[in-house]
Amino acid sequence: MMKPTRGQKSKNSPVGSQCVLVLQGPNLNMLGSREPEIYGHTTLADIHRAMENRAKALGVRLESYQSNHEGELVDRIQSALAEDVTFIIINPGAYSHTSIAIPDALKAVRIPYIEVHLSNIHARESFRHHSHFSAGAMGVVCGLGAQGYLLALEAILDRLRPARP
Numbered sequence: 802m803m804k805p806t807r808g809q810k811s812k813n814s815p816v817g818s819q820c821v822l823v824l825q826g827p828n829l830n831m832l833g834s835r836e837p838e839i840y841g842h843t844t845l846a847d848i849h850r851a852m853e854n855r856a857k858a859l860g861v862r863l864e865s866y867q868s869n870h871e872g873e874l875v876d877r878i879q880s881a882l883a884e885d886v887t888f889i890i891i892n893p894g895a896y897s898h899t900s901i902a903i904p905d906a907l908k909a910v911r912i913p914y915i916e917v918h919l920s921n922i923h924a925r926e927s928f929r930h931h932s933h934f935s936a937g938a939m940g941v942v943c944g945l946g947a948q949g950y951l952l953a954l955e956a957i958l959d960r961l962r963p964a965r966p
């Protein structure tokens with residue numbers, strides 16, 4: 802029998818044992834006050850609270866981590882392997898357009914991830930149009946503000962629900 806990849810194993814393990822890791826890149830700690838005309842008025846704490854409530858209702862554990870430093874995000878992704886994280890939701894912030902190390906870490910741990918951007922990066926400056934994360938992502942949500950995180954979580958929770966007979 803083929804060894805299941807990470808994430809696929811979730812179909813047979815109890816939903817309650819699942820963990821989703823939410824990673825936030827640089828400057829996202831300033832959400833709420835940072836360029837609200839682009840990123841909205843919702844704070845990072847508000848976003849994480851809403852996600853935690855939704856995950857908890859379905860018995861899924863949610864961990865969140867924000868860092869302004871590339872290496873710290875790499876370290877957090879590597880630790881996720883030992884913690885048996887099933888899915889990752891990541892907004893890499895400006896590292897979306899510059900980092901090779903973070904997408905490499907995601908490839909190394911082979912944990913499926915969804916990339917989220919609050920703003921529509923394709924409708925902004927040309928240097929934001931390319932993300933090094935998108936090709937390896939399960940999916941990309943962008944331009945829907947804070948709701949994008951909940952939509953990404955919903956997609957993951959859907960995949961964690963035990964398969965119907």
Ligand code: DQA
Nearest residue numbers: 892893894895918919920929
């Ligand atoms: C962002 C878009 C990036 O271009 C920017 O550098 C960010 C936030 C977004 O969520 O829209 O920091 O990832």
